[in-house]
Amino acid sequence: MDIIERTRELGKEIQKDERYLKFRLAAQA
Secondary structure (H helix, E strand, C coil), X not given: CCHHHHXXXXXXXXXXXXXXXXXXXHHHC
């Protein structure tokens, strides 16, 4: 796996985490 592919995969994981955190914050409000 080259670095570009790895970076793309990492970006997907970060997006998932951000979406989850926003969901958690919305649920608490």
